[in-house]
Amino acid sequence: MTQKRDSFSNKFGVIAAAAGSAIGLGNIWRFPYVLGENGGGAFLLIYLFFIIAIGVPVMLSELLIGRKAQRSVFGAFKVLAPKLKFFKVVGVMGVSAAFLILSFYAVVAGWTVEYTILAAANQLVDKTPEQLTDMFSDFSSSVGRPILYLVVFMAMTAGIVIGGVKNGIEKYTKVLMPILFVIILVLCVNAVLLDGAVEGLSFLFQPDFSKINGNVVLEALGQAFFSLSIGMGIIATYGSYIQKKENLLNTAISVSIADTLIAVLAGVAIFPAVFAFGIEPDAGPGLVFVTLPNIFNQMFGGYVFAVAFFILLLIAALTSSVSLLEVVVAYITEEIHLNRKKATWLAAALVTGLGVFCVIYPVLFDSFDYVTSNFMLPISGILISVFVGWIIGKQQTKEELEEHGGKVKVIGVLIVILKIFAPIAIALVFMKNLGLLDLFNR
Numbered sequence: 001m002t003q004k005r006d007s008f009s010n011k012f013g014v015i016a017a018a019a020g021s022a023i024g025l026g027n028i029w030r031f032p033y034v035l036g037e038n039g040g041g042a043f044l045l046i047y048l049f050f051i052i053a054i055g056v057p058v059m060l061s062e063l064l065i066g067r068k069a070q071r072s073v074f075g076a077f078k079v080l081a082p083k084l085k086f087f088k089v090v091g092v093m094g095v096s097a098a099f100l101i102l103s104f105y106a107v108v109a110g111w112t113v114e115y116t117i118l119a120a121a122n123q124l125v126d127k128t129p130e131q132l133t134d135m136f137s138d139f140s141s142s143v144g145r146p147i148l149y150l151v152v153f154m155a156m157t158a159g160i161v162i163g164g165v166k167n168g169i170e171k172y173t174k175v176l177m178p179i180l181f182v183i184i185l186v187l188c189v190n191a192v193l194l195d196g197a198v199e200g201l202s203f204l205f206q207p208d209f210s211k212i213n214g215n216v217v218l219e220a221l222g223q224a225f226f227s228l229s230i231g232m233g234i235i236a237t238y239g240s241y242i243q244k245k246e247n248l249l250n251t252a253i254s255v256s257i258a259d260t261l262i263a264v265l266a267g268v269a270i271f272p273a274v275f276a277f278g279i280e281p282d283a284g285p286g287l288v289f290v291t292l293p294n295i296f297n298q299m300f301g302g303y304v305f306a307v308a309f310f311i312l313l314l315i316a317a318l319t320s321s322v323s324l325l326e327v328v329v330a331y332i333t334e335e336i337h338l339n340r341k342k343a344t345w346l347a348a349a350l351v352t353g354l355g356v357f358c359v360i361y362p363v364l365f366d367s368f369d370y371v372t373s374n375f376m377l378p379i380s381g382i383l384i385s386v387f388v389g390w391i392i393g394k395q396q397t398k399e400e401l402e403e404h405g406g407k408v409k410v411i412g413v414l415i416v417i418l419k420i421f422a423p424i425a426i427a428l429v430f431m432k433n434l435g436l437l438d439l440f441n442r
């Protein structure tokens with residue numbers, strides 16, 4: 001490689017970009033809803049345990065693989081273990097997973113563009129709950145506008161990725177992530193001031209252990225992986241842009257804290273309002289697009305909060321899709337040697353094309369979601385842990401982490417987690433998703 005590899009300029013840039021990837025629709029829509037169905041506070045406790053015990057180590061492994069190899073996920077395993085050809089499968093799956101996830105993720109993101117515009121144009125007010133429900137189902141099952149907004153959203157994503165790591169991804173995430181944080185704080189303050197907020201908060205924070213069973217536990221682990229963007233080597237590509245002077249353990253911990261905080265704050269912003277206006281907390285996919293507009297309609301200052309909320313959702317989706325597109329772009333520039341500009345437009349066009357099929361054939365949409373999160377994610381997740389735990393091993397892991405980061409005292413624990421605990425836990429989720437763990441059925 002003759003050219004110097006593009007990199008993030010400093011610690012804040014790294015964290016903004018990686019947190020931008022992690023914090024997405026998974027945090028603001030999915031987390032509150034999954035938590036609502038799985039015992040509220042008790043789910044939260046288990047989720048936190050998995051973030052710390054498995055999420056942080058796996059994220060750290062990905063960052064380490066990328067930085068050590070100085071290659072995106074596709075080439076990383078070729079560089080680190082040229083003899084172990086088998087591990088190349090992680091790179092292949094990482095790039096294909098990024099491609100598939102993005103093609104349905106961008107469709108949902110397109111919905112957020114539509115709803116941001118509707119909210120801003122004051123089109124969500126004075127609608128009955130039935131009208132809002134019809135509006136959403138008519139829109140999401142139509143073809144014209146969803147495709148239009150898919151294209152708009154992908155053009156925005158490409159516009160950021162085309163600038164490169166420092167002058168594109170870092171530049172925008174550094175501005176967008178603080179805005180996201182401010183918006184969610186404002187929404188939270190408003191939510192806790194509502195009459196009846198206490199009920200919503202106790203739903204969120206009061207553990208009801210009777211709701212805990214094997215399924216809930218595995219659900220928490222699955223959510224932790226999706227939310228942190230880990231398990232497919234996608235974060236490894238970002239790791240390859242991190243300078244040697246940065247401390248990877250700190251990065252993994254900071255990003256995990258930011259991701260978890262935003263998920264919890266999303267719950268704080270949503271549940272008090274849900275309870276204050278007497279709506280069921282487990283509304284599913286409609287929660288964000290149907291239930292919340294209803295709530296905003298009944299609320300003082302609802303217009304402002306509706307616009308703020310959909311902008312929040314749009315920012316979250318955008319910075320996540322940037323990370324997914326970057327994985328595909330890095331693959332094309334490194335392996336096919338196109339320049340970044342061409343690679344970005346090519347990747348964006350291919351994803352948009354596939355996204356159009358997802359709009360037209362909802363079954364495709366569902367199966368991409370299903371295959372990526374239930375098959376590709378756990379298989380790669382196991383391979384990544386095993387790779388760092390058993391093949392890179394303790395000595396080299398220690399060297400890579402301590403090069404500039406100072407002494408890492410937890411290295412022994414980390415390796416044990418990666419060698420044994422994480423692969424077994426992920427394998428259990430995998431088997432549950434395959435329906436092999438019926439003993440856990442409620």
Ligand code: TRP
Binds near residue numbers: 324
């Ligand atoms: N973590 C993002 C969310 O919470 C989604 C996401 C972005 C993702 N990149 C990923 C999930 C890579 C898995 C792998 O919405």
